[in-house]
Amino acid sequence: MRPRAYLDWNATAPLLPEARAAMIAAMDAVGNPSSVHAEGRAAKAIVERARAQVAAALGADGADIVFTSGATEAAALALAGRGFSGAAIEHDAVAAWIDPTLATSRSGRVTVDDSAAATLQLANSETGVVQDLPAGLAVSDLTQAFGKIPFAFNWLGCDMGLVSAHKLGGPKGIGALVLRRGLDIAAQLRGGGQEMGRRAGTENIIGIAGFGAAAEAASRRLANGEWDRVDELRNILERALEAGATGTIFVGNDTRRLPNTSCIVTPGWKGETQVMQMDLAGFAISAGSACSSGKVRASRVLQAMGFDEGAAASAIRVSLGPGVTEDEVLRFAEAWLAQYRKFRSRAA
CATH class of the missing domain: 3.40.640.10 (Type I PLP-dependent aspartate aminotransferase-like (Major domain))
Known part of the structure; x- marks a missing residue:
């Protein structure tokens, strides 16, 4: 395991x-x-x-x-x-x-x-x-x-x-x-x-x-440049997800972001559902600010940015750090895409 x-x-x-x-x-x-x-x-x-x-x-x-x-x-x-x-x-x-x-x-x-x-x-x-x-x-x-x-x-x-x-x-x-x-x-x-x-x-x-x-x-x-490598890993992650997912939005990728943060919106796929699925697969992520965990609600941050309530409720946050490896990032992408394909098949 x-x-x-x-x-x-x-x-x-x-x-x-x-x-x-x-x-x-x-x-x-x-x-x-x-x-x-x-x-x-x-x-x-x-x-x-x-x-x-x-x-x-x-x-x-x-x-x-x-x-x-x-x-x-x-x-x-x-x-x-x-x-x-x-x-x-x-x-x-x-x-x-x-x-x-x-x-x-x-x-x-x-x-x-x-x-x-x-x-x-x-x-x-x-x-x-x-x-x-x-x-x-x-x-x-x-x-x-x-x-x-x-x-x-x-x-x-x-x-x-x-x-x-x-x-x-x-x-x-x-x-x-x-x-x-x-x-x-x-x-x-x-x-x-x-x-x-x-x-x-x-x-x-x-x-x-x-x-x-x-x-x-x-x-x-x-x-020492350790966060430069984190930025590379975040980009590797987003490219891997983007290659296998259609209709998924990477929030803020058209402006300056922290080097470690990916906010991923897949409309119709509840963020809390994704968090639980990834937890069972062995990955700790979140559906927003940790101070709001346990509260089933759409992200008010995304709503303030103009996303509708459904999209705002479909967001997850993946945040990396210097201790994260490329293998972990790619394994997460594989596990997430497997669940994404199931979501798309159910929605079809």
């Missing part, structure tokens, strides 16, 4: 060995980072080293890195009560706080009218479409782009950015809000004044250590 193939990296990336090692080492830090004794200072040093690692990987030197429980909390800290506009293609964590009035094209591109009062993701988790961020943007969700494509927070020109560790090979349950230096923001969690007064609560030292190590390692892998 062949081993399973994990093709759902946009949901969560496998834990990097550097992150695991850093977390194991941090488990021995007994002090509280807010304590002034030697043990507390040692714990504080772990946090500050990770903060510097994340800032360097993001190209955010001179910005403030505020550690949170994840990008969802970072989004709430950045957006709650501020009345920003955005597009309907934003992740649920962002969409919960914005007025979704910005227009989205069929290719997934968003038009921003007033950047100072808007939020715009750098890359979409379902389609992989990468946006050109306008100057002076208030907030950008950098979560899916971080570690997959080169960018620098300081060059983007936005005031705030959202990131999460587990999307780039760090642990789950830790993320950060990136703030342009000098920007003030009110804390939602109040208490001891940790994280420069922006987010109270004793720091998750183990998660933070893993985040820092993962960010540093992911940045190195990106610089």
Whole structure:
């Protein structure tokens, strides 16, 4: 029996060995980072080293890195009560706080009218479409782009950015809000004044250590060209599927995308059905954002791009990473096409 193939990296990336090692080492830090004794200072040093690692990987030197429980909390800290506009293609964590009035094209591109009062993701988790961020943007969700494509927070020109560790090979349950230096923001969690007064609560030292190590390692892998090979594998996959499937749409393939993401729409073939069929065949994929898994509904991202409800309910997402092999990609294509032929025969 062949081993399973994990093709759902946009949901969560496998834990990097550097992150695991850093977390194991941090488990021995007994002090509280807010304590002034030697043990507390040692714990504080772990946090500050990770903060510097994340800032360097993001190209955010001179910005403030505020550690949170994840990008969802970072989004709430950045957006709650501020009345920003955005597009309907934003992740649920962002969409919960914005007025979704910005227009989205069929290719997934968003038009921003007033950047100072808007939020715009750098890359979409379902389609992989990468946006050109306008100057002076208030907030950008950098979560899916971080570690997959080169960018620098300081060059983007936005005031705030959202990131999460587990999307780039760090642990789950830790993320950060990136703030342009000098920007003030009110804390939602109040208490001891940790994280420069922006987010109270004793720091998750183990998660933070893993985040820092993962960010540093992911940045190195990106610089070494490992994601260029992922881009090649994504293209191999799409060519293989396209050769054997008619009427299938590869969303966003006419614009810039993340190197690892294929959003595949076969109208009439339910996305959740495909996910279950591929799971039984030994492949982990998704029918959209992992935060919406278990909910049987059409993709609102695709609907915002102009797809009808039937097509939006027929989408799957295959997302690759540096650990994926060409053999796995081709085996997936073979298994998917076998199910596709059955679908077409039933529909005939």
